[in-house]
Amino acid sequence: MTHWLIAPVVLPALLAPFIVLAARYHIGIQRVFSIAGVLTLIVISGALAWNTSDGTIMLYQLGDWAAPFGIVLVGDRLSTMMVLLTVVLALFVLVYAISSGWDDRGRHFHALFQFQLMGILGAFLTGDLFNLFVFFEVLLIASYGLMIHAGGTKRLRAGVQYVLFNLIGSTLFLFALGAIYAETGTLNMADLANRVTLITPDETVGIRVAAVLLLLVFAIKAALVPLHFWLPSSYAEAPAPVAALFAIMTKVGAYAIIRVYTLIFPPDLAVTSGLHDVWLLPAALISLAVGMIGVLAAKQLDRLVAFSIIGSMGMVLVSIALFSPVGIAAALYYIVHSTLAGAALFLITDLVRSGRSNLELTPQPPVSGATLTAGLFFIGAIAMAGLPPLSGFLGKLLVLDAAYGTDLMVWIWAIVLGSSLISIVGFARAGSILFWKAKSVDATEAAPPPPATMSYVAVGGLITMLAAHTIFAGQVHGYTTTIAAQLFAPEPYISTVVDTPGKLSDPTEKEEDH
Amino acid sequence: MELLIASAIGIMTAAGIYLVLRLRTFPVILGISLLTYAVNIFLFTSGRLVVGAPPVLRDDITTYTDPLPQALVLTAIVISFGMTAVVVMIGLGAFLGSDDDHVDDQPDRSDDAPEGTP
Numbered sequence: 026m027t028h029w030l031i032a033p034v035v036l037p038a039l040l041a042p043f044i045v046l047a048a049r050y051h052i053g054i055q056r057v058f059s060i061a062g063v064l065t066l067i068v069i070s071g072a073l074a075w076n077t078s079d080g081t082i083m084l085y086q087l088g089d090w091a092a093p094f095g096i097v098l099v100g101d102r103l104s105t106m107m108v109l110l111t112v113v114l115a116l117f118v119l120v121y122a123i124s125s126g127w128d129d130r131g132r133h134f135h136a137l138f139q140f141q142l143m144g145i146l147g148a149f150l151t152g153d154l155f156n157l158f159v160f161f162e163v164l165l166i167a168s169y170g171l172m173i174h175a176g177g178t179k180r181l182r183a184g185v186q187y188v189l190f191n192l193i194g195s196t197l198f199l200f201a202l203g204a205i206y207a208e209t210g211t212l213n214m215a216d217l218a219n220r221v222t223l224i225t226p227d228e229t230v231g232i233r234v235a236a237v238l239l240l241l242v243f244a245i246k247a248a249l250v251p252l253h254f255w256l257p258s259s260y261a262e263a264p265a266p267v268a269a270l271f272a273i274m275t276k277v278g279a280y281a282i283i284r285v286y287t288l289i290f291p292p293d294l295a296v297t298s299g300l301h302d303v304w305l306l307p308a309a310l311i312s313l314a315v316g317m318i319g320v321l322a323a324k325q326l327d328r329l330v331a332f333s334i335i336g337s338m339g340m341v342l343v344s345i346a347l348f349s350p351v352g353i354a355a356a357l358y359y360i361v362h363s364t365l366a367g368a369a370l371f372l373i374t375d376l377v378r379s380g381r382s383n384l385e386l387t388p389q390p391p392v393s394g395a396t397l398t399a400g401l402f403f404i405g406a407i408a409m410a411g412l413p414p415l416s417g418f419l420g421k422l423l424v425l426d427a428a429y430g431t432d433l434m435v436w437i438w439a440i441v442l443g444s445s446l447i448s449i450v451g452f453a454r455a456g457s458i459l460f461w462k463a464k465s466v467d468a469t470e471a472a473p474p475p476p477a478t479m480s481y482v483a484v485g486g487l488i489t490m491l492a493a494h495t496i497f498a499g500q501v502h503g504y505t506t507t508i509a510a511q512l513f514a515p516e517p518y519i520s521t522v523v524d525t526p527g528k529l530s531d532p533t534e535k536e537e538d539h
Numbered sequence: 540m541e542l543l544i545a546s547a548i549g550i551m552t553a554a555g556i557y558l559v560l561r562l563r564t565f566p567v568i569l570g571i572s573l574l575t576y577a578v579n580i581f582l583f584t585s586g587r588l589v590v591g592a593p594p595v596l597r598d599d600i601t602t603y604t605d606p607l608p609q610a611l612v613l614t615a616i617v618i619s620f621g622m623t624a625v626v627v628m629i630g631l632g633a634f635l636g637s638d639d640d641h642v643d644d645q646p647d648r649s650d651d652a653p654e655g656t657p
Contacts, residue, residue: 155611162618169625178636185564185633186642188626192571193559199578199615206608207585258644
């Protein structure tokens with residue numbers, strides 16, 4: 026058994042206290058360690074993703090206790106891909122935070138950043154539902170700190186909403202876990218998958234309640250309408266690099282939905298039938314529409330980007346709610362795209378903010394470095410709105426293709442295409458007011474200095490990743506198709522987790538050990 | 540005993556939800572505390588109610604109580620306790636900064652609303 030699988034959790038967990046304890050007054054040392062940690066994580070995650078790309082299921086039993094008694098970490102294609110996506114995003118966000126000086130506007134940015142990474146990566150890797158709750162809490166606690174980084178009353182007020190909403194979400198999660206444990210007597214995902222099928226049809230009340238509660242919790246994380254109200258304020262008020270990192274947090278909810286509802290409650294399970302097509306799909310369509318209408322209606326650039334995140338999550342969840350291998354493959358392709366595009370847009374928002382007094386969509390004197398910023402905004406908007414040639418367009422095509430021939434095809438096509446049009450209008454309006462109408466306003470005072478070069482490098486890096494995601498779309502989509510195939514054939518996952526021996530698996534062996 | 544514990548969970552949850560739906564920080568935090576109490580007891584009972592039975596394997600004993608929910612509930616208590624402390628601090632900071640403890644976004648008002656409006 027190799028120990029590499031737990032490295033993405035342990036490394037940030039060790040680095041964060043080190044940064045707090047040993048380097049709390051030295052921002053330079055903090056930056057070096059933070060960047061070095063993320064680079065190491067990229068190497069490790071890349072190796073893990075390579076290792077699982079042939080279909081291997083990696084298993085790590087903590088303390089060598091066999092599942093379901095011990096806690097396990099499981100790495101399959103899906104989780105290692107999400108881990109790799111997270112750390113690559115984290116690198117660009119960190120470069121931006123350092124170059125723009127955001128990390129020095131409050132205390133403990135780098136420590137919280139590492140804890141946040143620990144929570145996100147742990148949530149992707151864990152094979153145990155209660156551990157998923159714990160890692161959710163780790164990432165939430167760190168995100169509370171990051172959210173109110175650099176302080177300010179507006180940010181604190183948005184932080185209160187964010188924390189309260191997520192506290193209620195955590196409580197719901199615990200209710201769901203209690204109900205699942207009472208019904209099945211286990212919280213290990215693979216073991217649950219075995220036991221849920223054993224429940225007889227007349228005893229499904231508890232497990233159905235639990236399945237719906239779990240879906241609610243993940244929908245809160247994924248900002249599905251009508252559970253999205255926490256997102257616009259908190260993402261808009263959070264510091265830009267933090268909001269860019271938060272772009273992966275909604276995807277944690279999407280990941281959890283994919284994982285739990287393919288492994289434990291698969292779509293053909295009678296217990297939870299109707300949950301996806303009757304409830305999840307219409308809600309996802311509504312959030313797609315609400316998000317894109319929000320883009321058109323927003324009066325500030327940061328709210329506009331936050332609403333586009335809701336819209337893109339709606340798109341992801343539409344594709345997930347089809348619960349077919351084609352749909353999941355399209356959803357995973359779109360998840361990568363929307364994470365990169367959302368993060369890039371939040372960083373571009375901050376580039377705009379650095380040259381203006383506020384982010385109101387009103388004509389104001391041109392921002393410093395306007396040409397480059399405008400170009401980047403143009404590319405980011407094209408990506409997010411789903412225009413050719415970037416990956417948003419390909420992602421939408423894949424989703425439309427996956428929906429072809431389903432019962433709700435007319436609705437899906439109409440809303441996806443209609444909302445794309447609305448978002449194009451919204452982004453075009455914002456861009457022309459911000460960058461073109463600015464020419465008609467005379468600058469009254471000296472413009473502030475343009476953003477640092479490294480800031481542009483960070484945003485450019487994200488845009489480059491988007492371009493690569495477009496150019497290698499065939500390969501990426503091929504890989505997400507194999508991920509979906511692995512998700513819809515969970516037997517190797519279950520047997521790897523449940524049948525791998527550890528302590529307690531053989532009583533006689535245990536006697537000899539002691 | 541089942542009826543007593545079930546109704547305790549129910550009443551606390553109902554009161555918690557009522558308080559969470561208020562619009563001021565203080566009742567909402569109280570409501571969340573009540574909800575976490577309710578969920579702690581709910582988790583505790585998810586291993587079935589057994590009185591006077593040991594949780595650890597021993598010879599010549601046949602009835603056990605499930606030790607796992609107790610471990611789960613301990614984790615949940617620690618996390619919810621810490622979270623409540625965090626939200627009190629952030630809420631206090633927001634209240635002192637803006638002199639307003641509504642938890643929702645307020646529309647921009649030029650005139651002060653009368654005291655006591657929800």
